[in-house]
Amino acid sequence: MVQGTTSDAGKTTVVAALCRLLQRQGVKVAPMKPQNMALNSAVTIDGGEIGRAQALQAQAAGVAAHTDMNPVLIKPSSDTGAQIIVHGRVRADMDARDYHQYKSIAMGAVLESYARLQQNYEAIIVEGAGSPAEVNLRERDIANMGFAEAVDCPVILVADIDRGGVFAHFIGTLACLSESEQQRIIGFVINRFRGDISLLEPGLEWLEQKTGKPVLAVLPYLHGLILDAEDAIHLHQHQQGKFKILVPAIPRISNHTDFDALRAHPDVDLQFIGPDSPIPAADLIILPGSKNTREDLQFLKAGGWEQVLERHVRYGGKLIGICGGYQMLGQLISDPHGVEGHPGDSEGLGFLDITTELSREKRLQEVHGICAFHAHGTARVRGYEIHMGLSYASSNTRPAFLLEQDSTKNEEGCVSPDNLIMGSYLHGLFDHPEACQAILQWAGLQSDQQIDLNAMREKNIDRIADACIPLLDSLQKL
Structure with missing residues (x-):
């Protein structure tokens, strides 16, 4: 031992x-x-x-x-x-x-x-x-x-x-x-x-x-x-790449290992932004997963992130939400059973036309498929889902990914009509080199660099x- x-x-x-x-x-x-x-x-x-x-x-x-x-x-x-x-x-x-x-x-x-x-x-x-x-x-x-x-x-x-x-x-x-x-x-x-x-x-x-x-x-x-961190975030570890990515360090952030491939990318400067820290301009902002989505959503609102995100998108910046971050980008998060705290509803940030209801059953599965948002729809993605609750998208959104299961393709996540905002439940979506490159290209980084996180690991x-x-x-x- x-x-x-x-x-x-x-x-x-x-x-x-x-x-x-x-x-x-x-x-x-x-x-x-x-x-x-x-x-x-x-x-x-x-x-x-x-x-x-x-x-x-x-x-x-x-x-x-x-x-x-x-x-x-x-x-x-x-x-x-x-x-x-x-x-x-x-x-x-x-x-x-x-x-x-x-x-x-x-x-x-x-x-x-x-x-x-x-x-x-x-x-x-x-x-x-x-x-x-x-x-x-x-x-x-x-x-x-x-x-x-x-x-x-x-x-x-x-x-x-x-x-x-x-x-x-x-x-x-x-x-x-x-x-x-x-x-x-x-x-x-x-x-x-x-x-x-x-x-x-x-x-x-x-x-x-x-x-x-x-x-x-x-x-x-x-x-x-x-290597995959057990839990702690090192807020000041970032490199001076040309493409700026911000991730708010919310109190109950989960699976921040999602960003390891981005931290390793030579053209990317990824920064975790802690509470009361200045929020610089960025090309891409990613809302991470959360173990207490409604409380972390309130944390973001209290810290002025709602206004930052509105300005960011208004000027053409790209925005991604992963798992709990995906739920936050929607219209409503409902927790009728008190899964993550007191029962009740929270108004989301309103960037995606989805609603979420938390449930007692946790979804746990590894998945693979293709990036539906990509122009050619051929980039492969692998990831895993760990979440309690389901999100329902309106008809005016399109899927972010098509997941393959039992010879069928299931729509997952969504992309806004203006193509500026993406949400997904997939953790590890940057780990596959094709998906990482496709998402960064969607966000505006034109780079031939591919990061194979598994090979690095x-x-x-x-x-x-x-x-x-x-x-x-x-x-x-x-």
Whole structure:
């Protein structure tokens, strides 16, 4: 099991790297994260939903993503409430206190998944969540040491030296653990090191003498690494491409990995715009997915985005809404059952002639087809749907995509009559190089550049795997 001294210490990438290295050795390996709190998710081969990071790790292992790889997924809908997904399906909406009590039941689901993975794989690389030093969450823990103790699993502890204070992170984390938990840690991994390793060596010796545990590896800082983020948005990461794209960083943004291909495009400057930040002019604005569409819609209106979008479109700028963003662009969002909060209706932004009604049933599926908005209608698209509710378009809109299923073509999404606005439920619609190029051409970028996100992902998985060869060597010598 790979645990971290903090969130974003590098647990996800270390697990992915070890999965790829074992896969290279011919070992049938699977990743697992017992409990994940994230709004970036993926559809699995068994028709469920797991954290996006576990889908990445499954790819690294060379296996299909399955709900057992992330048996409990928590998708926050507010500061205190969340949708609880167990074995890929929505189980309930709970506040933090109720979920804390529910974890005793959730542990049963986690252990079921672990047992199934044991039956089907030779090795399992498990990722912890946050930090095991969160003593307020130790009771009924299923995410870190609670799981490791239950299945008798050895643990390596990862810390990010780029944050500073790496030795304090290790010593402080150990101090917060019980004696049996301390003994379970078999070594340390220092992540994101840059500089002269000889200057670090006295600290490594001190750490090993102080704790009696080895430093298994010092992993380098890998510049330009693009991999599916588990949840956090880095607002200031963008490049100076000629084509300007803005994405409002709404509070409950979901699947912002949709924009990874655009961030990697050399001709694109994509910026996430946080609250109270200046909103610059752009060629294209994209409203992202949301876990609480009506509240995030109100956030946009309160932040002046409605006026910004009206001016943007009036001067010929292109506008896209994805999933929750698609719903926001319509006339009305109705939530009669209180799926995402209090029951009621919200007036949309009014850019597309659609109405949406949220429902208790979540739609989860992978899809493929063609870009209907494209002049020749031949560009291929692949994506996945994760949403609760349906949108109904009027007859004066045309479909954005034609999805192929059982030898039929089904219309999906819509494009406004003036061809300035597009909406779709498809996540990952920029991941396929043909679709990405077609959408950018529709938005006004004339470029021959094609971004193959899957090929980039494979290349970067191999980069982190190569960097972790010393770690696997150390582990296999223990």
